[in-house]
Amino acid sequence: MNISVCIIAKNEEKNIRRCLESLKPYPFEMIVVDTGSWDRTKEIAFQYTRHVYDFVWCDDFAAAKNFAVSKASHSHVMILDSDEYIKVLDFEKLLDAAAKHPDGVGRIQRVNILTRKNEIQEKKEWINRIFAKDKYHYEGRIHEQVEAFSGGNYETYPVPLIIGHTGYDLPMDLKREKAFRNIHLLKEELKFLEEAKNEEKIPYILYQLGKGYYMAEEYACACEYFARGLSYDLNPKLEYVIDMVETYGYALLNSNQKDAALFFENIYQEFGNTADFQFLMGLIYMNNARFSEAVQEFQKAAGQKDAKTTGINSYAAYYNIGVICECLGDTDEAAKYYKMCREYRPAKERLQGLDMKEGVDRK
Numbered sequence: 374m375n376i377s378v379c380i381i382a383k384n385e386e387k388n389i390r391r392c393l394e395s396l397k398p399y400p401f402e403m404i405v406v407d408t409g410s411w412d413r414t415k416e417i418a419f420q421y422t423r424h425v426y427d428f429v430w431c432d433d434f435a436a437a438k439n440f441a442v443s444k445a446s447h448s449h450v451m452i453l454d455s456d457e458y459i460k461v462l463d464f465e466k467l468l469d470a471a472a473k474h475p476d477g478v479g480r481i482q483r484v485n486i487l488t489r490k491n492e493i494q495e496k497k498e499w500i501n502r503i504f505a506k507d508k509y510h511y512e513g514r515i516h517e518q519v520e521a522f523s524g525g526n527y528e529t530y531p532v533p534l535i536i537g538h539t540g541y542d543l544p545m546d547l548k549r550e551k552a553f554r555n556i557h558l559l560k561e562e563l564k565f566l567e568e569a570k571n572e573e574k575i576p577y578i579l580y581q582l583g584k585g586y587y588m589a590e591e592y593a594c595a596c597e598y599f600a601r602g603l604s605y606d607l608n609p610k611l612e613y614v615i616d617m618v619e620t621y622g623y624a625l626l627n628s629n630q631k632d633a634a635l636f637f638e639n640i641y642q643e644f645g646n647t648a649d650f651q652f653l654m655g656l657i658y659m660n661n662a663r664f665s666e667a668v669q670e671f672q673k674a675a676g677q678k679d680a681k682t683t684g685i686n687s688y689a690a691y692y693n694i695g696v697i698c699e700c701l702g703d704t705d706e707a708a709k710y711y712k713m714c715r716e717y718r719p720a721k722e723r724l725q726g727l728d729m730k731e732g733v734d735r736k
Contacts, residue, residue, distance in 0.1 A: 374472050376503070377402040377445030378453055381437045383430070385455035386413040388539070393421040395459040401451075406441040414455075432558055435511035442506050451479075451503045456540035460484065463533040470532050471503060477528035478519055479503030482535045487542050492718065495683040499612065503532055513574075515558035516581045541588060552589035559585060576605040580617040587620055592628035599624060609643045618644055622653045631660040648677035648686040655693060664697050688714040695720060699727070 378401045382389055389405075396403055403422035407415050408430040418425045428440050442450050449471050471479060478501045485496045501519045509527075511517040521527050541548060563578045579602035586595035599621035607614045618640065625634040634657045637644075644650045655670035671690040680686040695710035704727050711727075714720030 374449065374468055375400060375402065375447050376449045376451050376468070376471065377404055377447040378451045379404045379406070379438065379441035379445060380453050380455055381406045381408055381428070381434070381441055382410065382414050382418070382455040383408045384410045384412045384414060386410075386417060388456045389414050390417050390420075391458045392453060392455050393418065396453075397421065399459075399462065399464050402445065402447055404441050404444050406437060406444070408437055432561070433514040434558075435513050435517035438511045438517060442510070445506055448505055448507070449503060450506050451481075453502070453536065454538070454540065457483070457536045457538045459534065460537045461533075461535040466533045467503075470530055474528065474530040475505060476508060477504075477530050478509060479532040480529050481532050483538050484535060485538045485541065497681050498616075499531075501529060514562050515555055516578075518577075545590070549589045552585045556582060556585040556589075572605070576602045576607055577613060580613055583617065583624070584620060587624055590627075592624045595624040596621065596628055596630065615644065615647075615650075619649055619653055622657065626656060626660055631657065635661060648674040648680035648690075649682055651677070652680075652682075652685045652690060655690070659693060659697065664701065668694050668697055684717070688717040688720065692717060692720045692723075695723065699723065 378396055380389075380392065380403070382405060393403060393405075403424060405415075405418040405422060405425045406428045407418070407425065408428050415425055424444060426440070426444055428437050430437070438452060442452075467479075480499045481502050483498050483500050485498065487494045487496075504519060508523075509519050509521055512520045541551070543551065559578055559582045563575065563582065566575050566578060579598050583595045583598035583602060586592070586598065599617055602617055603614075603621065609615070609618075618637075622634055622637055625631070637654060637657055641650075641654065645654065651670045651674040655667045655674065658664070658667035658670060671694050674680070674686050675690040677686045682689075684690075691710045691713040695707045695714070698704075698710060699707035708724055708727055711720040711724040
């Protein structure tokens with residue numbers, strides 16, 4: 374058994390080499406479909422594979438990916454974006470997992486990498502990317518999803534593969550441009566679903582619209598779409614629902630709706646068992662000057678083994694406790710928590726500021 378890796382690309386000369394280079398150590402068949410590049414994307418792709426094809430762009434990502442899948446010679450395919458790349462892979466275990474689940478869809482871990490306020494942030498998620506091409510295809514013109522030809526639900530299984538993703542780690546003008554491109558397509562998709570009265574898929578599109586506006590830093594608009602999405606009767610265990618709730622909370626804080634964010638107390642029982650939600654709750658309490666409750670939530674987050682966002686269950690939580698202690702005048706306690714952040718730059722700077730202000734050296 375082998376796997377064909379299918380990639381669609383347009384003007385990705387800055388990313389496509391990294392993507393294909395990361396695949397090179399493994400015996401994958403590489404399929405690259407270009408959707409209208411005017412840069413060196415195709416030229417670079419041909420350096421790694423002869424399977425480079427053209428697709429006339431029609432504002433439909435699912436159509437482009439299905440075309441790429443149709444060019445694969447192997448029974449199973451793995452889908453990658455050109456701004457993604459392999460970080461960790463056990464190739465033999467990947468093949469073994471796919472062979473054991475011939476009718477299922479393999480889920481890989483993606484690490485989204487962003488730079489905010491000169492700090493690198495990483496957020497983990499699991500996404501469906503490996504499947505038999507005669508059993509599954511993509512649907513949806515934007516933020517397309519894997520769907521079974523037979524319809525209905527399907528089995529998923531974890532794959533020992535971690536990929537990096539830098540697609541949204543862009544200057545603000547390019548990030549907004551990309552966000553509004555997606556928003557345009559999402560609104561077309563939403564209109565189509567509403568006309569078809571497809572109540573099942575509408576919440577997911579509303580979620581993606583909220584994420585689009587959030588990326589563009591249009592936080593009030595993001596809140597409107599998140600609120601609409603969450604007005605549906607949704608399964609609180611679905612990953613996109615959890616992410617919609619958490620991103621909604623940040624959008625409320627970023628749009629100065631800190632009072633409204635206190636509503637999250639009412640959904641704590643459903644969502645409050647993760648470090649990410651506990652950290653968000655700490656920020657909500659912190660913004661509402663409920664400092665003791667904020668500290669409790671940050672301590673809960675720091676006590677968790679895992680978190681989707683890097684630092685949420687360690688230095689980021691300690692840093693916020695330190696800020697609260699400093700604001701309340703307890704500089705010794707603040708210094709203790711800043712030290713617990715180790716090499717986290719903002720904490721080191723605040724600790725240095727305390728030392729200079731008080732004329733001490735806490736090293």
